[in-house]
Amino acid sequence: MKLNVVFLGKCNYEKALEIQYSILEKRQKQEIGDTLILVEHPPVITIGRGGDAANIVASKEYLETMGVDVIHTNRGGDVTYHGPGQIVGYPIVSIKDLKMGIRDFVYNLEEIFIHLLKDKYNIEAGRYLEYTGVWIGNQKITAIGLAVKRGITMHGFAFNVNTNLNHFQFIVPCGITDKEVTSVEKLIDREADFHELNKSVLEYYCKVFKYEGYKELDISCCEN
Numbered sequence: 001m002k003l004n005v006v007f008l009g010k011c012n013y014e015k016a017l018e019i020q021y022s023i024l025e026k027r028q029k030q031e032i033g034d035t036l037i038l039v040e041h042p043p044v045i046t047i048g049r050g051g052d053a054a055n056i057v058a059s060k061e062y063l064e065t066m067g068v069d070v071i072h073t074n075r076g077g078d079v080t081y082h083g084p085g086q087i088v089g090y091p092i093v094s095i096k097d098l099k100m101g102i103r104d105f106v107y108n109l110e111e112i113f114i115h116l117l118k119d120k121y122n123i124e125a126g127r128y129l130e131y132t133g134v135w136i137g138n139q140k141i142t143a144i145g146l147a148v149k150r151g152i153t154m155h156g157f158a159f160n161v162n163t164n165l166n167h168f169q170f171i172v173p174c175g176i177t178d179k180e181v182t183s184v185e186k187l188i189d190r191e192a193d194f195h196e197l198n199k200s201v202l203e204y205y206c207k208v209f210k211y212e213g214y215k216e217l218d219i220s221c222c223e224n
Contacts, residue, residue, distance in 0.1 A: 001097075003211040004035040005202055011221035013044040013071055013082065016090070019219060020154050023092045027152045034093035035217065036205060037156075038198055041082040043068040045171055048077040048145050055079040058170040068170065075155035077132070077145030079171045085162030085185070085194065087201055096151045098209065106144055109157055110134050112204045113142045120200060121188055131179075139182035159201065161185065161192050 006023070008016055016039050026032040045056060045068060055078055056063075056070065063070060082088055095105050110127055113134040117123040125134050125141065134142035143158045160183035168181045184192040206214055 001033065001211060003206055003209070003214040004033055004217050005214045006035060006037045006217050006219045007198070008037060008039040008219070008221045010040045010042070010084075013041050013046065013069065015221055016041065016088075017073070019221070020090050020092065023219075024149060024152055024154050027092050027094065028150050034091070034097070034211070036202065036214075037090040037092070038202065039088050039090070039221075040084060040086065040194075041088060043081070043083040043167060045070045045079060045081050046073045046075070047071070047079050048073060048075045049147075051078040053079075055172040056170065057172060063170065066170075068167070073155070075145040075147050077143070080143050080145065080158060081168055081171055082158055083163055083167055085160070085164065085183070087159040087161055087194070087198055088156070089159070089201065089205070090156040091153050091205075093153050093209075094151055095148065095153060102146065102148055102153075105153065106132055106146065108208050109144055110142070111208050112201065113157075113159060115208070116200055116204045117141070117184075120197075121184070123187055135179075136182060136187065139180045141182050141184070141187075159197075161194055161197050 023035050047053060095102060114125045117125045123136060125136050128135055132144045133140050141160050146153050146155050162185045163183045165181055165183055202214060
């Protein structure tokens with residue numbers, strides 16, 4: 001089985017969400033196969049189901065001056081930040097067809113970045129038992145938050161590549177107060193090749209989930 005991939009490039013969060021829902025509906029009706037959206041968002045803070053708005057520590061006025069939107073969404077998890085230099089992936093896939101539960105699916109998403117970081121940069125990444133995501137010591141490099149609709153996943157992961165880490169000071173990431181956030185750029189002490197890492201994420205996604213390659217769908221954001 002091949003994976004469909006949509007490269008949205010730079011795309012507003014709400015527009016990308018519309019595209020997610022459009023593909024989700026088609027996947028639920030079996031009009032389309034498993035699909036991964038890869039996208040880079042302008043600065044935005046999202047609040048997941050049951051998330052606590054108190055974990056946004058910057059004032060509404062300050063966020064407005066910085067051009068940072070705040071959006072409530074239906075994914076799992078608390079408060080997170082998306083912005084330039086971050087690879088965001090939205091897998092819209094049937095976990096039933098993959099023959100796995102949601103915990104196994106999250107585990108495999110984590111595997112993508114654990115293996116990618118080790119192979120590409122010799123960076124040892126791993127997990128925290130009580131938290132989702134991928135960690136280097138006490139620092140999170142990939143956040144994961146999902147929703148499942150009639151057996152189909154949506155939302156997904158955010159991988160910090162060249163992300164402005166200062167923007168995470170706007171929030172308490174995922175409501176966790178005693179951990180930090182890091183990026184590939186910080187760990188290797190130089191700007192990483194964002195385009196190349198997009199391809200690597202797709203390559204490792206196919207490898208971990210055992211897809212027989214991928215095909216690109218011609219879907220555009222139409223607003224940058």
